[in-house]
Amino acid sequence: MLCLKSETNPAWVEVAVKNMEAIMIDHAHCERKAASNGISMILRYPEKAELVKAMIDLVDEEMEHFRFVFDELQSRGITMTRDKGDIYAQKLSENIRKQEPQKLLDLLLVDALIEARSCERFLLLSKSPMISDELKEFYHRLFASEAGHYRTFTDIARLYFPADTVKSRLEELAIIEAEIVKNLSNLPSIHG
Ligand SMILES: [Fe+2]
Numbered sequence: 471m472l473c474l475k476s477e478t479n480p481a482w483v484e485v486a487v488k489n490m491e492a493i494m495i496d497h498a499h500c501e502r503k504a505a506s507n508g509i510s511m512i513l514r515y516p517e518k519a520e521l522v523k524a525m526i527d528l529v530d531e532e533m534e535h536f537r538f539v540f541d542e543l544q545s546r547g548i549t550m551t552r553d554k555g556d557i558y559a560q561k562l563s564e565n566i567r568k569q570e571p572q573k574l575l576d577l578l579l580v581d582a583l584i585e586a587r588s589c590e591r592f593l594l595l596s597k598s599p600m601i602s603d604e605l606k607e608f609y610h611r612l613f614a615s616e617a618g619h620y621r622t623f624t625d626i627a628r629l630y631f632p633a634d635t636v637k638s639r640l641e642e643l644a645i646i647e648a649e650i651v652k653n654l655s656n657l658p659s660i661h662g
């Protein structure tokens with residue numbers, strides 16, 4: 471799907487649908503972190519107007535997603551607990567180069583890959599016969615929106631870097647991402 475080089479292990483879906491409370495809490499944190507990440511991109515690159523404009527829209531949408539998930543938690547009487555962290559995102563971020571302009575390219579493409587993987591997993595959840603129709607609809611809406619974010623990050627990358635450079639670095643990072651995903655332990659979290 472999108473630029474991904476591997477598919478999620480079906481064992482993850484089995485674990486996820488049996489632990490929807492943990493999945494929904496982790497998901498709320500993912501949306502909150504996606505919004506925070508958009509703000510940190512604005513902090514890092516305030517002179518890049520197109521990037522700033524795209525991040526303003528993205529932050530709005532991610533906070534809207536956070537609100538959806540938070541409301542779902544509230545309506546189910548689930549209390550949000552502290553973030554347990556995201557090993558997948560940490561490992562992928564270790565591949566961001568330190569020097570500019572490569573750093574900007576890698577930040578954008580790592581974000582694109584995280585959006586793509588989230589998108590793949592929301593689609594898997596939306597197809598599971600084990601969850602309610604209401605939740606299926608909810609995940610399907612998020613699938614479409616996160617696919618749009620994948621495009622936002624890759625479009626911005628192509629605005630500031632030559633298309634060939636973007637393509638080849640995305641290819642390299644997607645291979646690394648697939649390797650990280652292969653070694654995940656199928657835990658009840660969005661990127662587990
Ligand atoms: Fe989101």
Ligand SMILES: [Fe+2]
Nearest residue numbers: 504585616619
């Ligand atoms: Fe997103």
